[in-house]
Amino acid sequence: MCISSSDEMKRALYILFFLLALVLCDRGIALVLNKGLERYFGFDKPADVLLVGHSHLMLALDKELLERELNITVAKYCREGVNVSDRKQMVKQFLSLSESKPPRMVIYGVDPFMFTGKGLSANSYKLFYPFMDEAVMDAYIKAEAESAWDYWGHKLFHVTRYSDALINSSIRGWLGNWENFKRGQVTKEVIESAGKRDIALEQELIDDFTETIRLLTNSGIQVLLLNTPVVDTIREQNLQKWERVESVLQGIAQSSDLVEYRDYNSLFSKTYSLFYDAIHLNQEGQMKVTEHFIREQKGEMHD
Numbered sequence: 622m623c624i625s626s627s628d629e630m631k632r633a634l635y636i637l638f639f640l641l642a643l644v645l646c647d648r649g650i651a652l653v654l655n656k657g658l659e660r661y662f663g664f665d666k667p668a669d670v671l672l673v674g675h676s677h678l679m680l681a682l683d684k685e686l687l688e689r690e691l692n693i694t695v696a697k698y699c700r701e702g703v704n705v706s707d708r709k710q711m712v713k714q715f716l717s718l719s720e721s722k723p724p725r726m727v728i729y730g731v732d733p734f735m736f737t738g739k740g741l742s743a744n745s746y747k748l749f750y751p752f753m754d755e756a757v758m759d760a761y762i763k764a765e766a767e768s769a770w771d772y773w774g775h776k777l778f779h780v781t782r783y784s785d786a787l788i789n790s791s792i793r794g795w796l797g798n799w800e801n802f803k804r805g806q807v808t809k810e811v812i813e814s815a816g817k818r819d820i821a822l823e824q825e826l827i828d829d830f831t832e833t834i835r836l837l838t839n840s841g842i843q844v845l846l847l848n849t850p851v852v853d854t855i856r857e858q859n860l861q862k863w864e865r866v867e868s869v870l871q872g873i874a875q876s877s878d879l880v881e882y883r884d885y886n887s888l889f890s891k892t893y894s895l896f897y898d899a900i901h902l903n904q905e906g907q908m909k910v911t912e913h914f915i916r917e918q919k920g921e922m923h924d
Contacts, residue, residue, distance in 0.1 A: 647778060647779050647780050648779055650779075650780050651751075651779030651780050651782065651783070653791075654751065654780075654783050654787070654788060654791045655752075655791075656795075657790070657792060657793075657795045658751055658787065658790055659794065660794035660797070661790045661791065661793055661794030661799075662696065662697065662790075662794070663694075663696025663697055663698060664696070666694065667694065667719060667722040668694045668695060668696035668719065668724050669693040669724060669725050669726070670687070670693055670694070670695045670696070670726045670727070670728060671695075671696045671698060671724040671726070672684070672695060672697045672698060672699055672727075672728045672730070673698050673699070673708055673711055673712055673728070673729050673730065674699045674703075674708070674728075674729065674730025674731075674849075675700060675701060675708075675730065676699070676701045676702075676901060677730050677732050677849045677851075677901065678699050678728070678730025678847065678849055679697070679699035679700075679701070680801050680803060680901050680902050680903075680906075680907055681730070681849040681850070681902050681906070681907060681910050682847075682907070682910065682911050683799070683801070683908065683911040684697045684799045685799060686908075686911050686915070687911065687914075687915065690919075691915060696715070696724070697799060698711055699730070700748050701786070702748065703745055703748065704735075704738075704745055704826070705735055705736070705826045705833075706825075706826065706829045707745050707746070707748070707749075708729070708833065709830075709832060709836075710749070710757060710761045712833050712836060712837065713836070714755060714757045714758055716836070716840065717755070717756070717757050718755075723840060724842060725842065725843060726842065726843040726844070726845060727837055727842055727843070727844050727845070728845045728847050729833075729834075729844060729845065729846050729847070730847055730849055731846045731848050731849075731870055732848060732849065732851065732900070733851070733855065733856070733859070733862070733863050733866050733867075734818065734819075734820060735826070735830070735866070736821060736822045736823050736827055736830070736866060736869070737819055737821040737823065737826075738819075738821070738823070744767075746761060746762050747784075749762060750762065750775050750781075750782035750787075751782045751783060751787060753775060753776060753782065800904075801902070801903070801904045801907045802904075803897035803902070803903045803904060804897075804903060804904055805897055806894055806896065806897070806903060807893055807896040807897060807899060811852075811899050812852050812854055812893060812899065815851070815852050815854045815858075815899035816854045816857065816858025816859060817858075818855060818859075818899075818900075820859045820862035820866060821862070822865055822866060822869065827869060834873055834877075834880060837879075838877045838879045838880060841879070842879070843879050843880075843881075844877075844879060844880045844881070845880075845881050845883065846870055846873070846874060846880065846881065846883070847883050847885070847914075848867075848870070848882070848883065848885060849885060849902070849910065850885050850889040850890045850895070850896075850910065851886065851890060851899060852890055852893060852900075853886070853890040855899065856886060856890065867884070870882050883917075885910060885913070888913065889902075889906065889909065889910060892906075892909075895909055
């Protein structure tokens, strides 16, 4: 049976239209998801204050309460599992996006584990796939990618950039929901075993952190290093290592008039009812910490 040239043309057109529809669908879905993430992380409008950190800071400060009580705009760029190196890229990314109007202050979440290990997540660069069309994150992902396919596969097929967690964050961005959903309380067993977590100081991470702070202060941005609370057994069972980390943070704070270090552990670390687990605050804990922070900021305004 002979296939006419017109049949071949039709088949080629069907394939072409199918591929075009596939590309449009891929780009359209990814665009909607990306816009939701931009809203969730605060990329969609200028911010007076930028929050940068991982889940500690994410669950410690209430964005909407800060905005309402202090009459400011807040971008909450906090990601679960990001290490100090990731956060350096996050700061670079945000500054590149807000070049015309950078934030006045950056609240950088610090903790005793921040200089421990290369990463909280071995593949944490994958958290930034949705932003690989931006120069800063594209270069970072390309350098960290496990293989050429790891990079180019996500570069070409945009929907593959979104994990379940990222889709959830995008939905929350569209809904305007930054609520802390941690409603439980830490158990006695977790409190007693919390001190077994390792604390170390790796020079590579200290260098990345120092570079990040220098980048901000060189831009004239105030930096608040906020040590959000963890249960007291972590400090008590790792006192020397904890003090070494704190010494590094205090040293960096003393190096510039634009940098301040605050530690909330003495205020909250023994009140176990405020914790969801050993290192994360629950809803009540977030409210208490945010209210205390607001009182401090209002007090500074009246000084």
